[in-house]
Amino acid sequence: MSRARSSDPDPAADLPRLPDWLRGLPGETLEDAALSAGAALALLHQVQSRAQTPLALWRARLALQAAAQTARHAGRPEREAAIRDALCLMRPGDAPGPAGEIGLAWQRAVERPLSDETLARALPHLAAGQGAALPGAPIQQASAAIEAALAEAPRDHLTALVLGDAALARALGWSHLLPLLGLGLTRRDLGAGGVDLRLTCHRAVLKAAGPALQLAADLARQAARLQSVVPKLRVKQSTRAVQLVLARDAIAPAMLTGLMSDRAARRFCDRLVELGAARELTGRETFRLYGL
Structure with a gap:
């Protein structure tokens, strides 16, 4: 997946991390x-x-x-x-x-x-x-x-x-x-x-x-990238489809057929991968799954 340009603000910059000193406490x-x-x-x-x-x-x-x-x-x-x-x-x-x-x-x-x-x-x-x-x-x-x-x-x-x-x-x-x-x-x-x-x-x-x-x-970071490509998705229900991607560990294109045709759902998922906004998670040619 492509990364944001170094000049772009980091969407995760203010999220907390587990500091090294805390990891090192003996417990x-x-x-x-x-x-x-x-x-x-x-x-x-x-x-x-x-x-x-x-x-x-x-x-x-x-x-x-x-x-x-x-x-x-x-x-x-x-x-x-x-x-x-x-x-x-x-x-x-x-x-x-x-x-x-x-x-x-x-x-x-x-x-x-x-x-x-x-x-x-x-x-x-x-x-x-x-x-x-x-x-x-x-x-x-x-x-x-x-x-x-x-x-x-x-x-x-x-x-x-x-x-x-x-x-x-x-x-x-x-x-x-x-x-x-x-x-x-x-x-x-x-x-x-x-x-x-x-x-x-x-x-x-x-x-x-x-x-x-x-x-x-x-x-x-990945969610910010996905949101940034929404204007490039020329699908009528792209906003709702993106919301589904952001709510699930993974989706099959068939999960989107309530929003678009089966063919359009497959093309939508492949387009997200092309734009670097999602990954294909299985490595398979069939029964593919997509997610961040």
Whole structure:
């Protein structure tokens, strides 16, 4: 993808980054880890108030990464590309498969404002009362939610991680779930409990924050590039189509056929690539997917 000219202002210039000194904190004690994680969460909070970040796309991309991590927990071989295919190429009535189900759950967890209804849509098997608010500081609430979920179903890491990130987002007053623990916790980490799990959750937040902040900056630049080429897109519904690209991890041209013909949708996506405003994500000649 072509870059903005060096003379152009950087759309991500005022977005926060995770400083090197914060990455280097030892985090050996719960107090140290809590300090580091709290600083990282403050930076992530800032990103969510900046208009230049395409927040829906940011959350969707992080959800895809969390889905791949959760698939690893289950010992599945599928990675991001395979889960993306399952989500974007699935037809009505199709079964997404086990890894696709994981991806669908994370996607549903992040795409709507956080609520009991959102969690029930993401995790239809949730029992009444699961996901309710717990006492304590934000990461303490998150670790308690994970521990409670694993006590109910020790092998259901997906539910535990979604509920952990939901508890964290609610405690912080965020409108949407952000998959931080889903990204930062490993299968081995979830074998801990009590104070050990809380310490691991603090470390996981710091681990996930750096890449999440970098992704926000990258997407802000790419979104600005995409918006800049809209006048060159001679398609009647180009503005609405661009909004769809900015809201999803990836799109298939078929997703645009409600706005334009099938042929026009394919040409629109290829034109975005020609202008350096989007990428073709699969490397395939057929069943192609596009995104920032």
